[in-house]
Amino acid sequence: MGNEKILEQLKDIIKSKGMKYTEQRAIILQILTDLNNHLNAEEVHDIVKKDYPEHNIGIATIYRALNFLEEVNLISSISFGKDGKKYEGKNKEHHDHLICTACGSIEEFYDKDIEDRQDMIAKNNNFETTYHSLQIFGICQLCQNK
Amino acid sequence: MGNEKILEQLKDIIKSKGMKYTEQRAIILQILTDLNNHLNAEEVHDIVKKDYPEHNIGIATIYRALNFLEEVNLISSISFGKDGKKYEGKNKEHHDHLICTACGSIEEFYDKDIEDRQDMIAKNNNFETTYHSLQIFGICQLCQNK
DNA sequence: GTCAATGCAAATCGTTTGCATGAAC
DNA sequence: GTTCATGCAAACGATTTGCATTGAC
Numbered sequence: 001m002g003n004e005k006i007l008e009q010l011k012d013i014i015k016s017k018g019m020k021y022t023e024q025r026a027i028i029l030q031i032l033t034d035l036n037n038h039l040n041a042e043e044v045h046d047i048v049k050k051d052y053p054e055h056n057i058g059i060a061t062i063y064r065a066l067n068f069l070e071e072v073n074l075i076s077s078i079s080f081g082k083d084g085k086k087y088e089g090k091n092k093e094h095h096d097h098l099i100c101t102a103c104g105s106i107e108e109f110y111d112k113d114i115e116d117r118q119d120m121i122a123k124n125n126n127f128e129t130t131y132h133s134l135q136i137f138g139i140c141q142l143c144q145n146k
Numbered sequence: 147m148g149n150e151k152i153l154e155q156l157k158d159i160i161k162s163k164g165m166k167y168t169e170q171r172a173i174i175l176q177i178l179t180d181l182n183n184h185l186n187a188e189e190v191h192d193i194v195k196k197d198y199p200e201h202n203i204g205i206a207t208i209y210r211a212l213n214f215l216e217e218v219n220l221i222s223s224i225s226f227g228k229d230g231k232k233y234e235g236k237n238k239e240h241h242d243h244l245i246c247t248a249c250g251s252i253e254e255f256y257d258k259d260i261e262d263r264q265d266m267i268a269k270n271n272n273f274e275t276t277y278h279s280l281q282i283f284g285i286c287q288l289c290q291n292k
Numbered sequence: 293g294t295c296a297a298t299g300c301a302a303a304t305c306g307t308t309t310g311c312a313t314g315a316a317c
Numbered sequence: 318g319t320t321c322a323t324g325c326a327a328a329c330g331a332t333t334t335g336c337a338t339t340g341a342c
Contacts, residue, residue: 020316020321041307058324063307084306098273109238109267117260118282125243125253126287134280143274166296166341188331204299209332231331297340304333314323 006033006074006091013072025058028065032075033089038106040086041066078106078135096133100140107140152179152220152237159218170203174211178221184232187212201266222277246286253286
C-alpha cells in the first residue's frame with residue numbers, strides 16, 4: 001500500500017487538534033489515496049462495505065470524514081451538477097479536469113503554459129494565489145459516439 | 147430591452163418541438179438574458195415574484211424552464227463552488243474569476259492564451275467542450291493589506 | 293377540444309444534524 | 318473517566334415528480 005506516510009500525517013494532524021485517531025478515518029483516507037479515481041460519498045461507502053465488511057461505517061461518518069479530510073488538505077474535491085461532490089487523494093501532482101456531463105467520467109490533464117499564465121494573471125492583479133481549479137465540461141469521445 | 151431576437155429563437159424552438167409558448171418561459175429567459183449575473187433557481191424565482199407580481203410562477207416551473215432552456219442552449223449553467231447550479235444568459239462574454247477567500251470579492255479576467263490552450267487540450271482529447279470554468283482562489287490586494 | 297404546461301404538494305436525492313452509545317485517550 | 322467519534326434515524330435544502338387544473342393552439 002505504501003501509504004504509511006499519509007497515515008502518519010493524519011495522525012499528526014489529529015493529535016495536534018486534540019482529536020481522536022479512528023480506523024474509520026484511516027480507511028476512508030486510504031481508499032482515496034490508493035484508488036486513482038474520483039469518488040463521491042456514496043461510492044466511498046460502497047467500497048468500504050465491500051473491502052472492509054467487518055467494519056460497519058455509516059454514511060454520516062463518510063460525509064464527516066470527507067469534510068474533515070478536505071479541511072485539513074489530505075484530500076481534495078471537485079463539484080459539478082448531477083453526481084455531487086467527488087473526492088480524490090492528494091498523492092498526485094496538480095492537474096486539471098475534463099469532465100463529461102453525459103456520463104460523469106473525468107479525465108485529467110496538466111498544461112504548463114496555462115499554469116504559467118495563471119501565475120502571471122494573479123501577479124498582475126496583486127492577487128496572492130492559494131490554489132486554482134480549472135474544469136472543462138463537455139461530452140467525452142465515448143458519449144459522442146452514442 | 148432589446149431581446150426580441152432571443153424570444154424569437156425561443157418561439158422557433160418551441161414550435162419546432164411541438165411544444166407550447168408560454169409567458170413563464172419567456173419571462174425566465176428574459177431575466178437571465180437581461181441581467182448580467184449568475185443566478186440560481188431560487189434567485190430567479192425571487193426576481194419573478196418581485197418584477198412580475200401579477201404572475202404567480204411556482205418554483206417547479208422555474209426548474210423545468212431552466213432545464214429546458216439549458217437543453218436547447220438558450221442559457222448555460224455553471225457549478226459555482228458551494229452555491230449549486232447557477233445560470234446565465236448566452237449574451238454575456240466569457241470570462242474567468244479571481245476569488246478572494248478572505249472577503250469573497252470576485253474579480254473577472256479573460257486571457258486569450260489560456261482559452262486557446264484549453265481548446266487545444268479538448269481537441270487533443272477528442273472532447274467536445276460545452277463550457278469551462280477557471281477559478282483562482284487566494285487573497286486579494288485589499289485583504290493582504292489588512 | 294386536445295394536449296402540453298402549470299401550480300401545488302408530496303416525493304426524492306444528497307447531505308447534515310441530534311442524540312444515545314461506543315471507542316480513544 | 319472524560320471527551321470525542323460513531324451509527325442510526327430524523328431533519329434538511331435543493332430539485333423532481335404526480336396529479337388535477339389551466340391555458341395554448
